[in-house]
Amino acid sequence: MLVFILKRLFTLFLTMLCLSFIVFSLVTIEPNLKKLALNQANMRMEEEAVQTWLEKNGYKRPLLVQYSEWLGNALTGDFGYSTHFKKPVNDVVWPKLWHTGILMFWVLILTIPISLLIGVISGMREGSKTDRALSVFSIITTSVPQYVSGILFTIILSSWLKLFKGVAKAGNITFENFTLPVLTIVLYDIGYIARMTRASMVEVMNAQYIRTARLKGMSFISVVFKHALRNALIAPFTVIMLQFPWLLTGVVIVEKLFNYKGFGFLLVSAADQNDIDVTLACGVVAVILVLTTQLISDIGYAFLNPRIRFS
Amino acid sequence: MSIPVLEIENLSVSFMTRSTEVPAVMDFSMKVLEGDAMGLVGESGCGKSTVALAIMNYLGGNGKITGGTIKYRGKDMSSFSEKELEDIRGSEIAMIYQEPMASLNPAMRISSQLIEVPILHEKITKEEAWKRSIDMLEKVNLPDPERIMNAFPHQLSGGQQQRIVIAMALLSKPSLLLLDEPTTALDVTVEAGIINLVKNLSKEIGTSMLFVSHNLGLILETCNKITVMYSGETVETGEINEVFRNMRHPYTQGLLRSIPLPGKNKYEAPLRAISGQLPLPHERPQGCNFGPRCPYFEKELCSVNEVQMQAINSKKLHFSRCSKINLIDWNKKIKSSKKVGRKPSNDILLSIDHLSKDYDVAANVVFGGKKKGTIKANVDLNFDAKVAETLAIVGESGCGKSTFAKVLLGLEEASSGRVDFENKNIGEITVEERDKKTVSAIQMVFQNPFDTLNPSHSVGNQIIRTLEKVGVGSTVEERRQRMHELLDLVKLPREFEKRMPRQLSGGQKQRIGIARAFAGSPKIVVADEPVSALDVSVQAAVIELLIDIQEKFDTTMLFISHDLSVVRYVADRVVVMYLGKIAETGTTEQIFSPPYHPYTEALLSAVPIADPDIKKRQILLEGALPSPLNPPKGCVFNTRCPSAISGKCDSIDPPIQKLKNGHTISCHIDIKELSKKDNVFAQ
Numbered sequence: 004m005l006v007f008i009l010k011r012l013f014t015l016f017l018t019m020l021c022l023s024f025i026v027f028s029l030v031t032i033e034p035n036l037k038k039l040a041l042n043q044a045n046m047r048m049e050e051e052a053v054q055t056w057l058e059k060n061g062y063k064r065p066l067l068v069q070y071s072e073w074l075g076n077a078l079t080g081d082f083g084y085s086t087h088f089k090k091p092v093n094d095v096v097w098p099k100l101w102h103t104g105i106l107m108f109w110v111l112i113l114t115i116p117i118s119l120l121i122g123v124i125s126g127m128r129e130g131s132k133t134d135r136a137l138s139v140f141s142i143i144t145t146s147v148p149q150y151v152s153g154i155l156f157t158i159i160l161s162s163w164l165k166l167f168k169g170v171a172k173a174g175n176i177t178f179e180n181f182t183l184p185v186l187t188i189v190l191y192d193i194g195y196i197a198r199m200t201r202a203s204m205v206e207v208m209n210a211q212y213i214r215t216a217r218l219k220g221m222s223f224i225s226v227v228f229k230h231a232l233r234n235a236l237i238a239p240f241t242v243i244m245l246q247f248p249w250l251l252t253g254v255v256i257v258e259k260l261f262n263y264k265g266f267g268f269l270l271v272s273a274a275d276q277n278d279i280d281v282t283l284a285c286g287v288v289a290v291i292l293v294l295t296t297q298l299i300s301d302i303g304y305a306f307l308n309p310r311i312r313f314s
Numbered sequence: 315m316s317i318p319v320l321e322i323e324n325l326s327v328s329f330m331t332r333s334t335e336v337p338a339v340m341d342f343s344m345k346v347l348e349g350d351a352m353g354l355v356g357e358s359g360c361g362k363s364t365v366a367l368a369i370m371n372y373l374g375g376n377g378k379i380t381g382g383t384i385k386y387r388g389k390d391m392s393s394f395s396e397k398e399l400e401d402i403r404g405s406e407i408a409m410i411y412q413e414p415m416a417s418l419n420p421a422m423r424i425s426s427q428l429i430e431v432p433i434l435h436e437k438i439t440k441e442e443a444w445k446r447s448i449d450m451l452e453k454v455n456l457p458d459p460e461r462i463m464n465a466f467p468h469q470l471s472g473g474q475q476q477r478i479v480i481a482m483a484l485l486s487k488p489s490l491l492l493l494d495e496p497t498t499a500l501d502v503t504v505e506a507g508i509i510n511l512v513k514n515l516s517k518e519i520g521t522s523m524l525f526v527s528h529n530l531g532l533i534l535e536t537c538n539k540i541t542v543m544y545s546g547e548t549v550e551t552g553e554i555n556e557v558f559r560n561m562r563h564p565y566t567q568g569l570l571r572s573i574p575l576p577g578k579n580k581y582e583a584p585l586r587a588i589s590g591q592l593p594l595p596h597e598r599p600q601g602c603n604f605g606p607r608c609p610y611f612e613k614e615l616c617s618v619n620e621v622q623m624q625a626i627n628s629k630k631l632h633f634s635r636c637s638k639i640n641l642i643d644w645n646k647k648i649k650s651s652k653k654v655g656r657k658p659s660n661d662i663l664l665s666i667d668h669l670s671k672d673y674d675v676a677a678n679v680v681f682g683g684k685k686k687g688t689i690k691a692n693v694d695l696n697f698d699a700k701v702a703e704t705l706a707i708v709g710e711s712g713c714g715k716s717t718f719a720k721v722l723l724g725l726e727e728a729s730s731g732r733v734d735f736e737n738k739n740i741g742e743i744t745v746e747e748r749d750k751k752t753v754s755a756i757q758m759v760f761q762n763p764f765d766t767l768n769p770s771h772s773v774g775n776q777i778i779r780t781l782e783k784v785g786v787g788s789t790v791e792e793r794r795q796r797m798h799e800l801l802d803l804v805k806l807p808r809e810f811e812k813r814m815p816r817q818l819s820g821g822q823k824q825r826i827g828i829a830r831a832f833a834g835s836p837k838i839v840v841a842d843e844p845v846s847a848l849d850v851s852v853q854a855a856v857i858e859l860l861i862d863i864q865e866k867f868d869t870t871m872l873f874i875s876h877d878l879s880v881v882r883y884v885a886d887r888v889v890v891m892y893l894g895k896i897a898e899t900g901t902t903e904q905i906f907s908p909p910y911h912p913y914t915e916a917l918l919s920a921v922p923i924a925d926p927d928i929k930k931r932q933i934l935l936e937g938a939l940p941s942p943l944n945p946p947k948g949c950v951f952n953t954r955c956p957s958a959i960s961g962k963c964d965s966i967d968p969p970i971q972k973l974k975n976g977h978t979i980s981c982h983i984d985i986k987e988l989s990k991k992d993n994v995f996a997q
Contacts, residue, residue, distance in 0.1 A: 130375065211416040218370055219431050219482070220404030229430070233421045309466040310420055 004302075011301070015294040019287065023077075026286045027070050030279050036062050039277050043086065077287070083280030087273065092280045095269065100288060102174065103258070103265035107250045109181070110188045115243060118193040122200020122239065127227050129205045138201065145194030153187040153260040171263040184261040188254065196242055203238035207231045237307045244300035248293040317388040319490050319522045320346040320369065324382035327361070327368050331376065336595045338364045340546045342382070343623075346490065346539075351516070351523040353533030353554065355569065356543035357849045359592050362526045365543075366492045369524070370409060371399055386490070405435035408483035410512075412495040414475035418467035424478055425463035431485045450481040454511060457937075471938050473504035480512060487519050494526045501710045502876055503935045506920035509536055510934060528850055530569060531879075531922030534558060539631070542566045545593055545603040548623065552632030558926045561644060562626050562634040564608045572854035574883035575925055585883070587855035591819050602637065610642050663870050664699040664722075664838060669731035669741060671717055675943065689942045691717040693894045694731070699838070702868035704861075706885035706902075708875055708917065712939050714894040715874045719840045722872070723758055724748050735838075754784030754834025759860070761843040763823035767815040773826050774811025777801075777833060784834030800829040803863060821852035825859065832863060839864070842874045857884060878921045882906055887976075890914050893942060893950040900977035909988035911979045912955045918994040929996045949982065957983060 040056040041048055048056070057063055061072075076083065082092035118141075125137035161169040161183065168180035207213065208231055216230045217223070255267035266285070273281035327339040339361040346352045354362045367373055369384055371391060384391045386402065394402070411417040419427055428450070429443035438446075444463075451459035454477040467475055476496065483491060493512065497505035513536055516523055525537055533540055534554060541551040542565065550563040561567045568588040590607040599605050601617035608616070615637045624639060626632040636642075671692040691714045699705045707715045720726040722733060724745030733741035740752060760766040768776060777797045778790070787793040798808050804825040815823060824844060831839050841860060845853040861884060864871050875881050881888060881902070888905040890898040890913065898911035905914060919933040935954045940946050946953045952963040962982050970980045979988065 211411065211413065212419040214372065215409075215411065215417040215479075215482075216419070218372060218403050218409050220400045220402070220434055221430070222400055230419050230422070234419070308421065310468050 008298070008302070011298045015291075015298065018294060019290050020074075022290050023074070023283065023287055024070055026283055027073060028066055030282055031062065031066065031069065035277065039086070039279065042277060073283070077284075082284040082287075085273075085278055085281045087276040087278040087281070092284050095281060096266075096284045096288065098174075099264065099266050099269040102263070103251060103254060103267065105176065106181075106184060106188075106254060106258075106263065106265060107247070109185045110192065110250060111243075111246070113185065113189045114192045114196060114246075117189075118196035119200055119236070119239065121193065121197040123204050123227070123232065123235065125197070126201040126204025126235065127208055127223075127231065129208065134201075137197070141194035141197040141201075143194070144190045145198065147191070149187050149191055149256050150260060152190060153183070153257060156183050156187060157260075169261065171261045184257050184263055187257050187260070188250070192246065196239055196246070199242045200235065200239040204231065204235040207235040210234075233307060237304065240303055240307060241300055244296045244303070247296040248289065251292055252289060316348060318345045318347050318385075319350070319387060320344070320524070321385040321388075322365070322369075322382070323385075325365070325368065325379065325384060326381035327364050327373065327377060328380045329373075329377050334596065335380075337380070338377075338546055338595060339368070342543070342546070342548055344541050344548065344551070346522050346524060348489075349520065349522060350539055351513075351525060351537040353537035353540040354524060354526045354543060355528060355530060355533055355540065357528065357592050357851055360543045361546040362543050363494055366409070366494050366524065366526050369490075369492060370403060370407060372403075401435070404431055404483075404488075405486040406488055407490045407492065408486070408488040409492040409494065410476075410479050410483050410496045413499050414472060414479050415467065415499075417479055418475060420467055422466075423463070424465055424467065424470075428463070428478070428482055428485065431482060435486050446485065447481070450485050451478075453484075453515060454478075454481045455507075456481075472500055473508065473938060476500060476504075476508055477511070480508070480515070484515055484519060484521070488521055491516060491521045491523045492526070493523060495528070496525075497532070498527075498529075502878070502920040503710055503916060504938075505532075505922075506932075507934055509922075510932070512536070529922060530573060530850075530924035534924050534926060535922050542569070545598060546595065547603065548633075548635065549604065550632075550634045550636075551623075552627070553630045555926050556627060556630040556632050558924070560626070560632070562632070562639050563604075563636050564610050564642070565604045567644070568607075568609075569850060570924055572851050573924055574854075574857075574879045575923060575928070585854040585858055587853075587858060588851040589855075591821070591852075602635075610638055612638065615641075659701045661701045662698045663701045663735070665732075665734040666695050666697050666699075667732040667734060669695040669718075669721065669733060670729050671714075671721055671726060672729045687943045690894050690945060691942060692721070695896055697889055697896070697899055699870050699872065701837075701870060702864075703886045704864065704871045704873055704884050706873040706875060706881040706888045707891060708878060708881055708888060709891035710876060710917075710939055712893075712942065713891040714942075715891055716842060717894075718891075719758065719842055719872070719874060722838075722840060723756055724753075750783075750785045754786075755837040757831040757834065757836040757839050759824070759827050759831045759839060759841040759844045762847050763820055763827050764847070766827055767823055769815050771814075772811065773813050773815065773818070777811075777826070777829055780830045780833045786834055796833075800833060803832065804829045804859060819852070820848050821856055824848060824852075824856050828856075828860060828863065832867070832869075835867065836869060838870045838872060840872045840874065843876070844873075845880065846875070846877065853880075860884070878917060879923075890917070893940065893945055895950055896978075896980060897951065898977075898979050900973075901975065904973075904975070904977040907993055908991045909973070909979065909985055910991060910994070911981055911988075912957055912983070913951050915991065915994060916954075916956070923995070931992065931994050931996075933994075949980075959983070 036057055037053055040053045043056070061069065073083065080093070082096065085092050085095050088095050121137050121141060125134040128134055157169040160166045167182045169183065171180045171184050213226060213230060216226045251266060252270065254265060255271055258265045258268040259271070269281065270285045273285060322342060322344045325339055325342040326337065329336045329338055342365060344352065354365065356362050368379060379392065386407070425444065425447065428447040429440060432438055432443045432446055433440065447463065448459045451462060456462050456474060456477050462470070470478070497508050500508065509532065525533060527533055538554055539552065540554050540557050542549050542563065544565045550557060550566045557566065561570065571586040572588060574585060588607055593599060593603065599617065601619060602608070602621045605611050605616045621635050621637050623633045623635050626634055626639065669692055670690070673689040673691055675687045675689055695718065707718065709715050717726065721728050721741060724740065724743060727744055728741035731741065732739045735756070740748065745753060774797055777800055778793045781787055781793045781796055787796055797811060801808050801810060806822060806825055818826070844860065845856050848856060857880065860871070873881065873884055885902050887901050888899065889896055890905065890911060892913050897913045898905060906918065916933045916935050919931055923930060933956060937954050940953055946964065948965045949963045949968040952958040955963065958964065959982055968980050968982045970978050971985050972978050973985065979985070981988065
């Protein structure tokens, strides 16, 4: 197991190197740099001045040299300087990541139990009235895009009923101003995971070993708990793990909508403003998150499914 | 008379679909007394499994008992509450299933799946349940019960899994055991062990049995009473010997005539298939359900009124549902249409010379570590196949018979040795590199007709495509013509060219498979268990068809099978394989009579025989097939051989003893010693 994790960590590192190199070479292509230079000087710059600016900032050196310089700095924890915020990248990225982290935490802590419960309950008796009602609910919640549900919630719950605030201030969250963004993401996610869980549960409940357990004389409920649940959770577990990277970057819409300055917000503005070092740092963070969750997902999968563990 | 353990009266079960009600079981009656072993036989789809599940009152969401009663020890089960049912299930009535792998929970250890039964029903402590489970595992002859308790189902072999399921069923000492085709998914030698075990244990515990199977031989060996089902109703029932000796229903007779007996070959007792197929539940004919398929059908007698069960011998509980019981000459023998003594020629067509096939396996699949093992799938095979001969290759699963077929067809390359066909070594030429002539000369009929036809192309197009591939005909019209001839050849109507595979029955699909194999006029046809996926009544027709076509074109057939009765029926010569090596070769006569190789002897004794007059010696093989990754030293069979000589068989490779007429036995035991053994089957 330890060897397995070490090997995966090694691949994780390699993947990161490759990906950061690709991102690096793409953001440092010449036209982009020229645009950056012009941006820095409010568009008033002669061609000659642009060249001098590029020379001065070291962008004229070979790509590999530039990349290894960036890499060396990044490995020691220095991710460069944000041209937009006029601050070191470290001071920009980590607080924003923390803000999004808080949002993700609340989203997941609500989504996972609720969606698994819905999925299991509707999947254990396929075709029953409860199943149909819950399935309709989950289809509706997943099919409404977040920018629609977000706006609807703002209008109804905030502007009209005045229950919550329509704007969430990062770094100073309260129940009042934080409920709506969480609710918007949670509702969408619940439907998605619940449907996955339901499908997996239905399949398990139709398996022959469930019949064996029932014909041992076990009651329906104890069969669900003892025999079905663990097998039924294998598929949704993978899906939940895939939610982490999706949430990190997918929250953009909700963060924009509620003006919550988190990671997604930062990523969009960095790309917008051609903020090279911030974009690179964001990329690295995203890659680390994707690969780590995948590692956890693999380990968890082996734990849930003994057939993987031993073969 | 004591109260019967189980009494079913006029049971009807229907499945409700959205549009209509499908009656699966109609007017079914049966009585199982204390200590009885009742066999329930019939083709798939006749409702026998539905009866078993109805007894458990577990018919799923859409199944419903629409009439009749099921009484367990005199109490009507329909009056039971859900709680009472749960109390009975698993403790009073237990069940053993067809597929052991699917019936065990893959994510739970064997121990937790076993101990929950007594804990649930007898409220005993965990420690006590554990102890009792260990005892039960010993009773079902599983070695090292402690290790097995901690294992997961996928770590055990099929036979071991089925023993676990049996242990689970017997843990609470049930008074009724339902067995739903418990050995269909297992090898013959494993099957023999399981059947023996169930028989002994149920006697020991005093359990009555309901044995659901399509295999008449198995029923004869295990049960004392039999009920034959056809299309949802009982057609004949009675004490087992009475029914087998005095059959009084054409369907029972048809079933028996469609299975080959290991003592008889195709000339002595030709197979007679039941024509037609089982009617769909909502298309049952008027009068006798079996009417349209019955050779004795008479319109005025059989298709007017519902036929009722009639007593034939009340003392022996023999009843039959036939309106012509007194009009049919039940003892009339059927005559063979085959020419006796058709001898295959002596020209050698295919010659296998020291053929070996190894597979390299990485020690660790994920990382491909350096430690590699080798699976020796075929070791030093030597045999010939003559023109127009049927050569059977038999052995348990994992003995390498399918690997050999793959090498022959060019799906795998031989590791060493030669496969000589028409003066060419084709062992190292894969199918992509073979010329059209060689490809069309060696064709295959596959085991599972359900998976080998493309579901989205019509049957005709698939045959035409094959013709194109083997280079028959130059225009579409010519190929269509040839396709029609092929359909005629496999006795299917020409209209079938437009049908999609899903519109065909299993037997018809296999006929298409045969048509494809014979499309390019092959010299060799490899038939890999061609009938094992089919119902008994259909099997006979497909076997007959294969033999007829083969004789017509003088094709050489390599018949791969684990079913020795079928092999005896079709084959001219037999190669017995064990763990990649040849144990015995010879003509069918030589293989089926002493001297035997000890393995052949065990294989023969494992075959269930549907003839009450034949007595056979029972030889049970201990243990499972060793892993081909790590085969035993010396003779590969020594770990399971009942007559292994220690110090010799487990260290030295056995010599190949050559007897007269090409009969070879690879064994340390002297031929004189082997010749002293009696025939496995005695009249």
